[in-house]
Amino acid sequence: MTSAPAPLGLGLVGCGGFGAYVLDAVAGLPGLRPTAVADPDPVRAKALGERYGVPALGSLEELLEREDVAAVAIATPPAAHAAMATAALRAGRHVFCEKPLATTTEGARAVAREAERAGRALVVDHVLRYNPLLRALQGLIGEGLLASPRRFLFENDASDQDLGPGHWFWDPAHSGGIFVEHGVHFFDAARALLGSDPLSVRATEVRRPGGPVDMVSADVLHPGGVLASHLHSFTHAHRCERQLMRLDHGFAETRIDGWIPVRAEISAWTDENGAEAWEKLPARAEALLHVDGFRPHGGERVSVTVERDAGARAPARGRGETRVVPHHVRAVLDLGGEARKPHVYTESVRAAVADLVRVARDGGTPVADAVAGLTAVAVAEAATLAAVTGTEQLVPGLDGTPGTSAPPHLQESS
Numbered sequence: 001m002t003s004a005p006a007p008l009g010l011g012l013v014g015c016g017g018f019g020a021y022v023l024d025a026v027a028g029l030p031g032l033r034p035t036a037v038a039d040p041d042p043v044r045a046k047a048l049g050e051r052y053g054v055p056a057l058g059s060l061e062e063l064l065e066r067e068d069v070a071a072v073a074i075a076t077p078p079a080a081h082a083a084m085a086t087a088a089l090r091a092g093r094h095v096f097c098e099k100p101l102a103t104t105t106e107g108a109r110a111v112a113r114e115a116e117r118a119g120r121a122l123v124v125d126h127v128l129r130y131n132p133l134l135r136a137l138q139g140l141i142g143e144g145l146l147a148s149p150r151r152f153l154f155e156n157d158a159s160d161q162d163l164g165p166g167h168w169f170w171d172p173a174h175s176g177g178i179f180v181e182h183g184v185h186f187f188d189a190a191r192a193l194l195g196s197d198p199l200s201v202r203a204t205e206v207r208r209p210g211g212p213v214d215m216v217s218a219d220v221l222h223p224g225g226v227l228a229s230h231l232h233s234f235t236h237a238h239r240c241e242r243q244l245m246r247l248d249h250g251f252a253e254t255r256i257d258g259w260i261p262v263r264a265e266i267s268a269w270t271d272e273n274g275a276e277a278w279e280k281l282p283a284r285a286e287a288l289l290h291v292d293g294f295r296p297h298g299g300e301r302v303s304v305t306v307e308r309d310a311g312a313r314a315p316a317r318g319r320g321e322t323r324v325v326p327h328h329v330r331a332v333l334d335l336g337g338e339a340r341k342p343h344v345y346t347e348s349v350r351a352a353v354a355d356l357v358r359v360a361r362d363g364g365t366p367v368a369d370a371v372a373g374l375t376a377v378a379v380a381e382a383a384t385l386a387a388v389t390g391t392e393q394l395v396p397g398l399d400g401t402p403g404t405s406a407p408p409h410l411q412e413s414s
């Protein structure tokens with residue numbers, strides 16, 4: 001009889017709001033056991049240590065001295081992430097790093113190299129990668145029921161209600177700025193949904209009168225003439241937060257509500273084969289919405305209505321593609337709406353940590369890996385530079401060479 005491997009001992013560095021959230025989210029996760037927490041603020045460290053019955057330490061260095069810390073979760077403000085992740089990997093630990101992986105592309109690249117060299121697991125907490133709706137959409141695109149998007153839009157009326165003037169969020173030296181601190185989630189989600197690495201970016205930043213930059217927008221070009229537009233405006237009360245993610249698939253459109261996506265609505269024109277495939281979707285709901293480590297609450301729903309011959313049978317044409325698509329489909333993928341956001345958020349974090357446990361135990365590549373973290377930071381840094389300089393910027397490749405896959409108008413003539 002083989003006994004189960006010992007649970008992975010997890011040490012958390014950064015006992016603020018989100019560090020506590022991560023520990024709460026992974027409570028009871030099979031194969032994992034919190035073993036210590038650390039924060040230079042002794043009050044915060046003590047409170048969290050007591051909650052989990054583990055020692056409260058003052059620094060990452062103290063965590064790394066402990067043999068029962070096999071993995072480190074990093075939840076400090078962003079500017080410390082790269083150095084901490086690199087140090088933990090170098091000390092032979094697996095790493096769960098809060099987003100962003102780093103505040104600079106150079107820092108993110110150093111972490112990615114160290115993860116490779118050390119042969120340790122590294123997961124970046126890009127929670128959208130572990131969201132059942134985004135996973136389902138990736139599946140539907142992969143199987144061809146939805147065409148690959150030619151356009152991605154994310155409009156984010158975000159809340160600044162808890163972000164007082166002295167908060168580190170507003171200081172690029174600590175946060176990296178809005179594109180880096182928050183934008184990385186969506187640069188990465190776009191990369192996953194579009195299935196390609198970004199090429200170049202144009203961007204704008206807007207400063208509130210007499211205050212910090214609180215609104216940024218970026219147009220990111222992907223291969224094949226695919227455009228991803230991102231807007232983040234940290235200017236709202238909690239109750240006025242609204243987000244829309246929109247994918248244009250040509251003959252179909254997807255609209256997703258919530259920055260933690262909780263409901264997706266698809267509108268599609270299709271032929272008879274497509275209509276029949278869509279009608280089978282509700283029966284596939286469980287598999288479609290499955291994410292390892294994410295526990296459904298039971299209220300998830302997939303519903304589909306097909307209106308046959310809603311349009312003419314004459315050929316329809318867009319971007320040079322001609323199809324006969326008389327039937328109209330409306331599909332709703334629902335995780336329970338806004339009321340389920342806390343559940344979906346917590347479970348997405350749990351699934352991300354479960355991914356770390358799996359890779360630490362079995363090897364392989366996590367979903368939100370170092371390449372995802374590095375690419376998101378690279379496009380965020382390029383967007384920041386584009387906004388400041390007012391010029392289009394290439395997104396550097398993984399190896400640091402800019403322009404290896406530059407769009408034609410930015411390629412150097414020989």
Ligand SMILES: NC(=O)c1ccc[n+]([C@@H]2O[C@H](COP(=O)([O-])OP(=O)(O)OC[C@H]3O[C@@H](n4cnc5c(N)ncnc54)[C@H](O)[C@@H]3O)[C@@H](O)[C@H]2O)c1
Pocket residue numbers: 013014015016017018019038039040041044058059060075076077078080098099100125126127181
């Ligand atoms: N994935 C997500 O959805 C999500 C959501 C919110 C926050 N975050 C990320 O989590 C991280 C923390 O955010 P927060 O809101 O908890 O911030 P916070 O300010 O509430 O907490 C940060 C904590 O880190 C501690 N700290 C600072 N420097 C440290 C050091 N050198 N060593 C050890 N501890 C140190 C601080 O004392 C503080 O307790 C940020 O990177 C943020 O972007 C991620």
